[in-house]
Amino acid sequence: MAGLLNSTSRMRISATWAQGSRARTRISAGWTGDSRTDAGLGGVARRVVLLAGNGVRVPGCSWFNPRMRPAAEPLTLTQLCTARATTHGGRLAVGDENGALSYADLASSATSVAAQLAGLGVGAGDRVALIGANCVPWVVAALGASYAGATVVPIGHGSSHTERTRILDSLRPRLVITEPPTTRHEPPSTTSPGTTPGEASTGSGRTPDTGPSPLAVLTFADLDVGGGHPPPAHISPDSAAVVLPTSGTSGAVKYVAMTHRQLLRLYTDVSATVGLTEHDRLLGVVPLAHSFGLNGVLLISLIAGAYVRLARRYAAGQLATLIRDERLTVLAGPPTIYHDLASGGRAAIGGTCRLAITGSTAISAPTMRATCDLLGIPEIVVGYGMTETCGTVALGRIPGEVGAAGPELAPVPGVEVRIAGEAGEPLPPRTEGRILVRGFNVVRGYATDRGRARDTEWCDTGDLGRTDEHGLLTVVGRSKDSMIVSGFNVRPAEVEDVFTRHGAVADIAVVGVADGRQGQRLVAFLVPRPGATVDDEDLIAFGRTHLAAYKVPRDFVVLGELPRTATGKVARGRLSATAGSREARDA
Structure with missing residues (x-):
């Protein structure tokens, strides 16, 4: 496969719309078409490199030295976006059913939105909530909020009104950016009398005496992608980049703040582990409001300079056509996706897929291997993690011949895994116990805890597992009710x-x-x-x-x-x- 036809479109910026006396340029539903040819895939059946903690070699893994990374690697999401506009400016970054944006256009649109948000009073320390299905405007809005210095709070497109209201009441974002209302999901009650979409709130979430202040609301159609570009906000690598809800360890909903530094360090390693290149084309059907979709798909693709084809919703009957027509090379999602595709076999999805990335649930290695064999996908990478660990702890591959055991996973560099008994005591290899994790990726507290740190540096995942003599992890089940x-x-x-x-x-x-x-x-x-x-x-x-x-x-x-x-x-x-x-x- 020396070449790969990439039929895409470039965004057309529409005429203006007016709100009051101010006219803005918005993301249009229209796109103009052209075509572009990417270079060959190269190494379709190459082995996946597994990472072992701190560069230690384990059976089935290749050497990895995290100190061999480039010295000037990005430390924030905005530095990454700016860098890719320079190194991969003409290559496609993200696309949906309406078209695609290059890396240069993505950075330009995001910085323009940042100027718009700054004009609404959004700045460092604020939170911006995003409600919507996977689409290019969602990505532009998220990066625009980051360029403005704010923390992104993704809220699931399929969440109920009650769930949305709970998140907004708990995190009190400065601004909500949402899709227009649908018949099934009305937007949350984010406005009060006198507050209209596009109107900035009068405080950063609360007023001193009256509690919550009105929230400003924009829709994706309101995003100004053709305006000015703000002076770059100072963004600390240790500031929160994104806040995601979790109920993984306690059963109570909590909100995990992931820093720029954590995400860039972790997912630079993940992107290298799965072997992504700038020539890859990824399926983006996992919701961006989920750590797997946001970090395990979108972020690793941006790091590699690859392309993500976003899908607004999961429709099993249409997914195979999308994969075949877009000539996608990497599929990513829970086993559900592969199970649904298997009935059509390799012919239904075409012959371009070289890699399956899965996780987020219990994985049967024999079942997953048999399913991908039907689909003609030679490589399978399995990830394990939880929101409190920024989504990833360990990675591994499912070989061509597997036994009944689950996949064996190697912790990413800088992350330690311990198997512990009920009293927290370390257990010997091949003994089943509770999975504990510590490392740079473990969050130190929750967004609603007002700075209170975790009681211990070890994170109890709530899962059961065992390690072998080389430190490879096998996850065997959940020890809690979730x-x-x-x-x-x-x-x-x-x-x-x-x-x-x-x-x-x-x-x-x-x-x-x-x-x-x-x-x-x-x-x-x-x-x-x-x-x-x-x-x-x-x-x-x-x-x-x-x-x-x-x-x-x-x-x-x-x-x-x-x-x-x-x-x-x-x-x-x-x-x-x-x-x-x-x-x-x-x-």
Whole structure:
């Protein structure tokens, strides 16, 4: 494959729109087309380089010396964007169904948006919330906020009004940038009487006496990508670049602040590990509001100078066509994506895909290997991490011939993994225990903790695993109640709280069962109210009005009472076993 046709479009800046007396240029829905030819892929079947901590060599891994990086590597997201505009200015950076932007155009558009945001009072220390599906304007808005010195707060496009409001109330951003309302998801209540979209708030989230101040709201169509360019804001590498919610270790929603330095150091190594080059073309279907989509897809591509083709939503029937027509070389996402593509085989996606990147849930190595063989994808890289570790702890590959065990993963440089017993004591190799992590990527606190540091330098991931004599990690399961559905954390308590407000439900407990497509699938055991009739479709519709779709159980099992322990807690282990038995019986 000496060459690869890259049919793309370049953004056309529309005529102006007016708000009051000020006219702005906005991102248009129209694009003008041209075509561009990228250089060959090179090394389609080359081996993936695995990283071992601090450059130690382990079986199956290549030497890696983190000190061999360029001396002037970027330390912030804005330095990275500016650098790529210089080194890869004419190459394509991001695209969606409407067209694509080069690295030079991306930096120019982002700095113009930064000037617009600065005019609205956004500056260092502020937070800017982004609500929207994966698209080029989302990326421009995020980088524009970074150039203005602000911290980006991505909010899931599929999140409910309740979830959005909770995030906004907790983090109090200075500005919200959102897509126009849809029939299913109305925007959060971010305005108050007298505050209109585009109007700046009067304070940085709060007023001294009255609490929350009104939020300014812009839509993606309001973004000024053709205006002036501000003087560069001073951005410390140790300032927060992005804040993402998590419920991974405690079950309670918390907000993780990831610094520029952490993200650039970590994902420079990740990009090198998976072997990305400037010639690669990545699938960007994992939501950018998720660490996998934002860091594990978009950021590693920007670091490599590659191209990301964003997909607004996951539509299994259309994904194969997108991959084939865009001639994508790297697929990234949870096993669900590959499972859905497998029925069409290699012919459905074309012959350009050389690499699959997966993670975010339990991985069956034999299943994943067999699926990628059907798709004609020779290389598979598996990542393990959590939001509190900036999304990544360890990486590994699934070889051509695998046994029943999960993939063996090498910690990235500067990150240590310890397997510990219940009292925190280190356990010997090949002994199963709790996975603890420490290193530069572990966050020291949460965005809502007002600077309070973690109680310990070791982060308890809530997962179970073991290491071998060389330090390679195998993850065997979760030790806590949180479940992972299609790569997303689900807290049982959150789901149960919603359904207890349904008129037919007296008591409910939600557990996860293994699912070949989603990793885990939710099953709800409920006790109905006296005289009430339980209707599954009604319960599902009720859940979808309050929760993101992946948090809504599809199976409801009616019980006379929930099993409980001697202390009165729900016996989730017994319910999980019951759910597993039902699955086995119905298989």
